[in-house]
Amino acid sequence: RVSGIQHRQTASYPAHSVLFIFRILLLAGVNQPDSPSSPFPPSPPPPSQSSSPPAMSIFEYNGSAVVAMVGKNCFAIASDRRLGVQLQTVATDFQRVFKIHDKLYIGLSGLGTDAQTLYQRLVFRHKLYQLREERDMKPETFASLVSALLYEKRFGPYFCQPVIAGLRENNEPFICTMDCIGAKELAKDFVVSGTAAESLYGACESMYKPDMEPEELFETISQALRSSVDRDCLSGWGGYVLIVTPTEVRESVIKGRMD
Numbered sequence: 001r002v003s004g005i006q007h008r009q010t011a012s013y014p015a016h017s018v019l020f021i022f023r024i025l026l027l028a029g030v031n032q033p034d035s036p037s038s039p040f041p042p043s044p045p046p047p048s049q050s051s052s053p054p055a056m057s058i059f060e061y062n063g064s065a066v067v068a069m070v071g072k073n074c075f076a077i078a079s080d081r082r083l084g085v086q087l088q089t090v091a092t093d094f095q096r097v098f099k100i101h102d103k104l105y106i107g108l109s110g111l112g113t114d115a116q117t118l119y120q121r122l123v124f125r126h127k128l129y130q131l132r133e134e135r136d137m138k139p140e141t142f143a144s145l146v147s148a149l150l151y152e153k154r155f156g157p158y159f160c161q162p163v164i165a166g167l168r169e170n171n172e173p174f175i176c177t178m179d180c181i182g183a184k185e186l187a188k189d190f191v192v193s194g195t196a197a198e199s200l201y202g203a204c205e206s207m208y209k210p211d212m213e214p215e216e217l218f219e220t221i222s223q224a225l226r227s228s229v230d231r232d233c234l235s236g237w238g239g240y241v242l243i244v245t246p247t248e249v250r251e252s253v254i255k256g257r258m259d
Contacts, residue, residue, distance in 0.1 A: 062085070078242070100166075175187055190204045196231070240253055
């Protein structure tokens with residue numbers, strides 16, 4: 001007691017002890033991934049600012065544009081001539097339309113190597129059919145053959161989208177397309193496939209007329225192909241057009257932009 005007043009001693013802590021306690025409380029309430037004593041799992045790093053480009057489809061690797069269109073007792077099938085490795089042009093005379101017999105043709109868009117392999121297998125199957133049946137295959141039968149062949153390989157498919165065009169026995173045109181596992185899509189006017197398919201749909205919808213004669217059909221499919229590949233950077237470099245009638249086959253190479 002001093003002068004009748006009772007003084008009470010309070011406990012005092014050194015400054016370094018207070019800082020130590022504050023740090024313990026901070027570690028317990030805030031996740032710090034750099035601290036090895038943190039009881040919480042480290043938080044994921046923030047996403048990087050640089051965004052990677054979208055993945056490319058294998059169907060777009062070489063670029064392609066194939067279209068088939070019907071006329072009056074005739075049909076036309078056309079394709080572009082470019083073979084590329086994405087945006088790099090490798091060849092300017094690549095063939096995507098193949099002959100099965102005089103009144104039946106197939107166009108193969110997609111991966112170029114698979115297109116050539118699939119065509120060789122189809123020729124082999126058709127020759128076996130000719131030896132056994134002693135006649136050419138009908139377009140509907142050939143479409144079913146292509147569909148079955150693609151569906152066989154559905155777990156490791158050919159990266160192709162076929163376009164089939166032919167004349168029936170009564171000279172009525174037949175066209176169809178399918179996906180890489182053989183799901184058929186029949187049409188009575190036109191079918192398209194390839195990287196320029198969206199542009200081809202629009203051009204063909206605006207230009208197509210029923211019952212066109214061979215000359216008008218040639219002009220229509222040529223203009224549709226040229227205007228479509230000009231809007232697709234993965235296809236182009238001219239085109240290859242076939243007009244098939246009951247009596248003749250006309251082959252034409254059309255010029256286009258060379259860039």
